[in-house]
Amino acid sequence: MARLEERPRELRRGTILLRENDPFSELYVLQRGMAMSYVLLDDGSRQILRFLFPGDMLAVSALVYRDSPETIVTLTDCTVCPFDRSVIGALITDHPRLSAIIMVVNQIEKVALTDRLAALGRTSAKARIAALLLEIRNRMRMTDKTIGNAFTLKLTQEEVGDATGLTAVHVNRMLRQLEEDGLIARDNGRVTLTNEAQLARAANYINRFDGLDLRWLPAAR
Amino acid sequence: MARLEERPRELRRGTILLRENDPFSELYVLQRGMAMSYVLLDDGSRQILRFLFPGDMLAVSALVYRDSPETIVTLTDCTVCPFDRSVIGALITDHPRLSAIIMVVNQIEKVALTDRLAALGRTSAKARIAALLLEIRNRMRMTDKTIGNAFTLKLTQEEVGDATGLTAVHVNRMLRQLEEDGLIARDNGRVTLTNEAQLARAANYINRFDGLDLRWLPAAR
DNA sequence: CGGTAAATTGACCTGGGTCAATAAATGTGG
DNA sequence: CCACATTTATTGACCCAGGTCAATTTACCG
Structure with missing residues (x-):
């Protein structure tokens, strides 16, 4: 887990980490600060999907989609730790308990949704x-x-x-x-x-x- | 995967597979038919959370919660294949690719939500x-x-x-x-x-x- | 100290809810 | 297969929670 938090990056409040429909392949752990994810509908209205707090993984849909289904923006100054999605593949292969925990967190988030x-x-x-x-x-x-x-x-x-x-x-x-x-x-x-x-x-x-x-x-x- | 589908069970339309707040520990694969999950709010209104189709896993929150956060009921006659959640633990340990696929499906479902x-x-x-x-x-x-x-x-x-x-x-x-x-x-x-x-x-x-x-x-x- | 974003409030409007009556469909026991 | 009972669908009349618009006021920021 510590390996995921190697290269911390500081972000100013209001930074767009990822934009809807942009291609991507990096994931992040949010280490400090608060962020949110949202989508824009074509009448211009916005739906905020989720607020993000320290410990949360951001941009997990990079695991699955070529283009981002959501925008992620920081609400305060934040520290994030980017990592490549190949790390997840390795983690699943080598650390069963950890991948089970990721599934559990995913499940909790799904119920919260x-x-x-x-x-x-x-x-x-x-x-x-x-x-x-x-x-x-x-x-x-x-x-x-x-x-x-x-x-x-x-x-x-x-x-x-x-x-x-x-x-x-x-x-x-x-x-x-x-x-x-x-x-x-x-x-x-x-x-x-x-x-x-x-x-x-x-x-x-x-x-x-x-x-x-x-x-x-x-x-x- | 085939092991999950060993003991098929037939259910009549309208069968409640799982009731909100009931304790549980079994998961299911839906093999045939259509079902739904919902919650009841305390003013008596109902929110349907999800419709379930063949290939979907039902009651996955059994992985995490002692008591079910949702009710699951069949909308047509269905065939389900129950299995114990310990099977998931074993699967994560022994079949990395399969557990990655489960994560992917989870992620798709989350985006759909x-x-x-x-x-x-x-x-x-x-x-x-x-x-x-x-x-x-x-x-x-x-x-x-x-x-x-x-x-x-x-x-x-x-x-x-x-x-x-x-x-x-x-x-x-x-x-x-x-x-x-x-x-x-x-x-x-x-x-x-x-x-x-x-x-x-x-x-x-x-x-x-x-x-x-x-x-x-x-x-x- | 302006200038812009955010909060507040009033006046008025509307999408969707409520209630109630009727019709159509579906199911059930005999 | 039929008569009846129960759901489900449909429609009209009317209502209200929450939206829209516009005007101030207050907070924040370089």
């Missing part, structure tokens, strides 16, 4: 935004234990909208409502979850890093 | 239904080459709605409109794509089984 699918298909604007806030806070806390109920949402309201399938205007209205309901407090970009239990209820939120069962994993070679 | 995410978040009701029709026809054609532009949608309009985040009533209206626009024809459950090019344009549809690049796969052991 289906959660968002259900949120977009079947929940209200308020619930989707509540879920987003919880998700971001939880992901941030995984790499920064000092984060409690308050954190800086590094997203514009337009980005929140593009992630939740809403307009920036309506995001603003819902944030205000969540505040009036006493579920969150806001101060500039800083959000405090003042009633996390009720927020989680409003959001239908399930933390997919809980409830794992990994006894079947093969031993390390 | 993000396509649906973008559809739910950012496209109109008509576009989502058009995309669903194309997707189902294409998946059916992969195992039944006799299928051309006409096929039997084995879904009720309510199911179409639960897959696309719409109500059954609105699905009905949109199907009628697609028909009036000359993009499809309908006769009972049978759908004919009378203008596939325009339907694909309306749907923003991308076939994710095209444009693959698999040169990096490790050789068979």
Whole structure:
């Protein structure tokens, strides 16, 4: 695993690491910072697919597709570690336990995607935004234990909208409502979850890093 | 691979193979028929996550979670081949090329999920239904080459709605409109794509089984 | 200290939801 | 094969969550 993190590269906030439909063959591990991936539809609207945090692998679809199905852009200054996809081939051959773990992570991400699918298909604007806030806070806390109920949402309201399938205007209205309901407090970009239990209820939120069962994993070679 | 398909089991249409939140440890290969997976939200609404076709692996999240995150139910009579998840552990250890292929399929499925995410978040009701029709026809054609532009949608309009985040009533209206626009024809459950090019344009549809690049796969052991 | 991006808010609009009635299809027991 | 019961499809009337447009205000940045 350490070998993947050899050649770190620093990126400024707002750097496009990969553009939709561009050809590519490199993968990355995100070591520091926050990024996102999105697609643009042909009416010009944007759907944010995923937020990316330290430890996440970026551009994994390079394993499969000639051209990128998504754009990846940094939301803060970031450190990434590029590696060639042939490394994955070698890893699968030589490190069964590690490749099993990659499959597990993939599976978790897939379930998280289906959660968002259900949120977009079947929940209200308020619930989707509540879920987003919880998700971001939880992901941030995984790499920064000092984060409690308050954190800086590094997203514009337009980005929140593009992630939740809403307009920036309506995001603003819902944030205000969540505040009036006493579920969150806001101060500039800083959000405090003042009633996390009720927020989680409003959001239908399930933390997919809980409830794992990994006894079947093969031993390390 | 053949070993996975040893003990085939026949299931009647409408059989629940796995229920959300039930504990489990078995995986399946779907050999014949069509199934779907869905979640129920606590207001009682349903989101269909995925339709399943021959060759698909079912209940893969058993690899990871103690309790199932989704319900799986057959939409037609089906043949499934159950196997224990320990088989996957063995497979990863002994068959690198095969496990790489599993990763590739997982990745394709993930990209297909993000396509649906973008559809739910950012496209109109008509576009989502058009995309669903194309997707189902294409998946059916992969195992039944006799299928051309006409096929039997084995879904009720309510199911179409639960897959696309719409109500059954609105699905009905949109199907009628697609028909009036000359993009499809309908006769009972049978759908004919009378203008596939325009339907694909309306749907923003991308076939994710095209444009693959698999040169990096490790050789068979 | 301007100048631009982001947040906020009001007024108004619309795509898709809700409710309800009817018709068509499908299934079932006898 | 038939009569009835249950789903499913269809349609009209009306409603509302969230979108659109436009005007300010506030925050950020060189």
